[in-house]
Amino acid sequence: MEMTGYMLLRRLLLVYGIVLLGGLIILQADTMLVAPSASAGLRIPQLGNLAFALVMALVIAGYSAWRMRPVLKELDQQNGKDCTGLTSGALLRLYRMPYELLISSAVIGVLYSIVYHAETAPNNDTWLQLLGQVAGEQSLFISLAIVLFTTTRRLFRPVMRLQQLPDQFDGRTSIAQPIVLTYACTMLVTLLSLLQLTFTTAKTGATIDPYKLGLIASFYFIMSIALFSYVTMQFRQELRGLIRGIRGLVAGQGLPSGALPAILHDEAGELAVAYNELQIRINREYESLERELKMAYNVQQKLLPPGDLTIGAYRITARCQSYREVGGDFFDVVSLSPNRFAVMIGDVSGKGLPAALIMSAQLLIFRSEIRRNGSPSEVLARMNRQLCEAMGEEGSVSIGVGVIDLTTNEVQYASAGHLSPYIIAQDGRVQAVECSSLPIGIDPDATYEEICFEFNNRDRFLLYTDGLIEAVNQAGQMYSFDGLEAELASWQPEEDLTQTVDNWLARMDHECGAGMDDRTVVVLELAGEYRSSLASAATFDNPFMTREWAMRSKLGDEKLIALKLGDWMKERWPNTDIYEDVQSAVCEAMINAIEHGNKMQPNAYVNVIAQIGGMLMVCRIYDEGGGFYPKLSRDEDEMRKKLESEDPRGWGLVMIDTLADYWTTGRDERGFYTELYFMRKSHSVSEAEAEAEAEAGAEQAAQKGV
Template structure:
């Protein structure tokens, strides 16, 4: 039965270019197979003939008989000539790169022709050997045993040639069938197996039959012993030959199964560099050709997907902000390392006005293209929602309601959103199931920001909490994804939060944050090689207080006293501070107000006066206005103009009347008090040029005035 298929019907197209088959190499292998098979077969015969003391063929061991060597040389010559005649059209097809169905048929039939031809040549060689050895005297009784033995050894040699030639010709047939014209003619898998085993069995039977004849013709009492040894040799040799054939076939199927397994294993090479190891002349060969078609189609899909993923990666990277940014007094360094070409981690930095911007980090469950698509949608949704105003908690709640129905139950998203007030150096931060951020303070201490909530996509009515963080110059705010924490080294040890905190504790104040981040991730890439998730890190560093940076920029235009006349009265700089009603907190704010005035008015010696007056005003607001309630806030607002500085100190109290507090009698009473706490208004009155009180929508305030006067 023949199995005919056309690979062109299955979608395989002819590949242009020359065949990757070396014709001299194939020819050399075929000749080597022929010589090797003859050598093995004749060696086995010589060993067996020695075991029975040359009783099989006596004359081949004559000292002056060169016929055996001539016989072997003649057989090899005839086989090579036959090979050249039968395979010449195949060589033409390979060299000219033209399609030839006849070439495929010749290659597939050649091992079977070789099997029959070797048996006939062996019989002919034995017949001629007997005729020459007996000097032309041939007798029927004496001719039966050599012919039977010759047929047995010829079958043995033929089976070796048949098996090994099929193996040598396998890649040639595959290339012709696949690359030339896509034509396949197959012989059922049972035929080569049946032929091999039947010929092996027949060769053993013939050899044993010859030994039986020899034993019956001998009258030596040791003849059975020698014949038995030769029979055992024939049986062992036949088993080895059958085992060799079975092993070759098993290796072909095992190679095919291994190729299929490698194809489906994640991360394996799906290219055509590995061809299936199977004979193309049977059902296994058909399976191999189908497998090659599958490889080709997967490679095409793989290359197409690779191009799409590269494009998606470019689009994704374009959607993300630059990795290094400077916004006012803040320096931002962000790094996104997807596990595959595209990933589900995202971050964003978005301006919300002159002195406000938002920072966001997120992690979509899953990896690859689905996570990347959801990541892109999330990024667009976040940018839309954050511009609608509202706190970070409100933004997360709106995004959660939008995404709960769209995402279903298959995906979840963790997000962390911070809105930075660059004037007050505060961060409003809210988290939707994201990992707790860290603050690395300038002095080296690490603070973990506690926040817990459900990820987006679980509860449509989820309410998110937010916290307000205060940054000082030199502080760093760190956001990250779980791919960083879950990274593993070669020993399987996880990086963990301990590793993260050790790394953050080693950071030095003043180091370039981008260089620090790059060095950190480079060390992780080298040591933690078993990570299988995206990794994203965002570091926000407050380099300098906003008010000081702006004051220095504004004051840089004023370098000498003559420039004062060029300033207009309407030009001023303003900044606010907020502090809890706790004694001792007034020192930092009063020092910053004094530094602000000294920066704008470098020629005026008012820094200590302003600092002392503001400190007394804040302590007065904490003690009398807010009654030392730490939950109540004191707000200090400073406005430095060209000729006048106005400082307002707000509290939550009921207030007092300045004309009563400023009266001579009241001042005299305060001077006579032994308690220095009663001297606050006296100091304020003596240090400031003027002060008053008032109330607006923010509460009660004390207002201090300082005039710009040159030294001396």
Template sequence: MNHTIFTRAKELDLPVLRKIGREMIKGREGFDTIELPQTGKNLLYYEPISSTGWSLGVIYPYKEMYASLQMLNVLIVALSIISLLLLVFFNFTIVNRMLGPLTKFARSAREVAEGNFTAELPKITSKDEMKELHDSFEFMQRELSEYIVHLKETTSAKEKIESELRIAKEIQMGMIPHIFPPFPQLNQIDLYAVLESAKEVGGDLYDFFLLDEKNLCFAIGDVSGKGIPASLFMAVTRTLLRSLAHKDKSTAAIVSEINATLCQNNDSNMFVTFFIGILDTSTGELRYCNAGHNPPLLIKKEGKTSFFEITKGIPLGLFSEFIFKEQITKLSGGDKLFLYTDGLTEAENWNKELFSDNRLLSVLQNSHANTPENLVKGVLEAVNQHVNGNEQSDDLTMLTILFKGSAKQEISLDNEIEQLKTATTWIEQSLELLNIPQTLEYTINLVIEEAFSNIVFYAYEPGQKGKIDISLDVEGEYVVIELKDQGKPFDPTAMDSPDTTLPAEQRQIGGLGVFLMKKMTDQVSYNRDNLTNQLTIKKKITQ
């Protein structure tokens, strides 16, 4: 059966084929795409044949045209996948070869970090960067092992030194007094001291001890340098002080002998600033000598605070022929001495500001009424607030002595009026010992004379033997006079006061002396206890 392009276009319902047929009749050439049931998508190419006047069309299915190209694509994809797999394999092999030792190195590094400095390292046969890393790790292991051995030896030696320093500090602190109050049997004084070393052991020193029942020797010093050498020099100085103070009561002589001894074989050229004082607790007399030390401060009872006027001298241990001078002053009841080393006034805060003399004066004036212990602790607190945690380079030492006044003065006399002369002499001596102003001597004499006479004439029968005990003491701002006897009960305060408005010839005999005694004093009281008459008289001290 013959078909034309137009019949096939009609049969297949392909307008595009009909269009191509018309183009072929017109003698044109070209190509177009058509869909056929048997072959699917096709390429139709048409061109006229000039010799016959016909047009020829060729249909070429896309499947056949691209078959080789699709095969090529499949081949390319397959080759790409194979290449990618090979690349991944080779990369994994190379990376594993490179990172494998690194992983082992990391494992070894963890063991080293945990303290196993002999941890096995991975074996490296190549001569590349991994070999350099291996050698570096090996060197680090050797160095760490040697360092730890050296560190253990150093730590052991350091602990031994620290232990020895702690023992040295205990020995040093054991050499200085640290029990307060040190002399509970001595009522005339109170004192307190503190020593804080900038290092384990230092060169500051303080000391105090009794030369006899009434003389207190005290000293403070500051050795040049720090540490063990300074502490040894301090120990020698303190030992010399204790040895020489009992032999010679002159402070200048004591200092001179200490200086001469320290100058011998002093190849290290060390020295110590030194202040020594000997206080007679019965009189308040203070003899002292200074060897280049900071002047102490005198804190009066009323609060006035000032530096001692001292002869400076030179530190001990420099010149054996130097002549030191003794000075003498007298303390009043309630006076305090404040001695210190320069580690106090030279204490620095973070801004390099010194604590200074002015701050010290201010603190002492504001706390002058405190006990020696509270005074020292108050100054220490002020210094700590000033430095605000800044580490100090110098030792700090303070010593405060309170002179309360002489002890109670007592005498026992026969109940004879002739004993008044002895009483008068005793009163004069006692007033001086108690530092009572001489302006009160007349009043006290008159009061005791009147009270003594009353006891002789009224407490005892004529010819009866007995004793009259008299005491003088200072309690705060009052002089306290006590008279005791074992005569019959007699209360002079119960006697009627005479009428001083009457003429002398009209007054009742007696009572005038008691009247004057009451007028001239602040308080007169009587008590009868255990067959003992006790008359107590108080007179306010006025300067």
């Protein structure tokens, strides 16, 4: 509250004048009811009642200005700013001032009666009249005193604000004190008025008029009710503000801005201070939670792939909008080999931080499981068992997984309770892909349906979560599947995919607002024909064929991969003598990856990608460790450096060099790899010719970015 010392003093003078005028009205009413004759009531010598009231107001105002000098000085120093910075001494003076006015008014009344009636010696005929006059005078002065007390207290109360109570006020005051004091004074005034009526009536020898008695009782009853209401009005306002603040916190409507005014000397003030302290603590915890949620949001966003990707001939646009800071929707795009990639979308049951934690775990589990090979349905089955073991029945996740072959545009798709995706053809036809099973995390023995289909050129494929179709517009209508299908049918194939998706989501935000659930969409578009970069690196008799195998870091399993590789080679290269060399070199590279790359960690994987053409075979062995980048050189000095190198990878590479026609190492987004080149050798090809062809093919492939 903004107030200067002059403003406070001016308001005090106005209050005093109004109160004294009210006292004159009470005096007139009392005279009419109790002592109609001019002899009763308060006598004011030679001055009119109005002049006397003004003089009394000036006297009391002067006294108040003298007593409140520290308060007025501090208010003037604050230049009208919020007066919550008053010192304890000034606040103590404000608190005591209404009580001083009450006591001084009552004392003035007693002194007035003593001085005025001191020269009058009562006798048997006048003592009843004297008692009646004194009772009337004291009734009037006490009435003025209690009215001054309540009005000045109400005037000072908004000024007396602090964030914490000074120590000298603890346990010294109560909300009951002014109420009890007001009640006692009004009862005393009523009693004195009745005594005045009794003495005045007894002097004349008449009986007490019940009508007058009822009027007196009613008048002072109404006055007491008004005073009680006036005293408790500020308490009620403060308690209502406190109740509104607490209900707002309970209802989750956020924290109110600013603190409640704390009055220093009663239970309402202590409640306000306690509430302010609670609000400060909650604000701190809320700010800490906001920081943590922001960090969690940043981590969650970093776990997700970029929103705009191009893989081969496919353009991918994905958007994930969380209802809260973090959410349970997620998606992923994972490259499995040069010719295959996986796309996934998921929705964790629930919202907020618990859903975000499950989402992060499932995203990492998916990336691990999808690289272990297996169809989408097998990946979902493994993820389901892990989630059931970890969470029991406390969490479920709906997931849709598709694996796309870049060379054939064939899609393997499986769903665990997720919404059916849509294919949007170039001619505008919209077709739902019906395939669903139980969400993961419900039944550890659940199996998952899988279907296969192919994309045509310019087809689009939409994956989405339920927050999209459950959005409600301002008219209360749900977006629904019908609205989604109508939107998809309106898409123009010549329009840019990213622009189409962004415009669509912007319209939804405008029509439906933020909604009550996360919204995620992933859209794939087949934008042309795909040609493998490895296949285009050199000219071969027939197109490249690709196979991929994965194994955990367990010595001995590399032999199984080598056997599968040998069987596949015999199908593609039936007349060659290098089966054993290829198998031995790949085994050595895998052992090197297990021991020195993955450090024998059983949960780390080794992946083997083999591509075979008419005359050239390339095998790339990935691990999850580190390594150096040796030069593309096979001279003796370079090999000696590898033998002497502290990096243990160099030891195995020496043996590989004797088996492969060419080799190199490197790193890409999948990890560290060793790449082996083998030229096809038949019985009619000499070793010198084969080696020359291998080096020429490798150099040509390296120049074209293999």
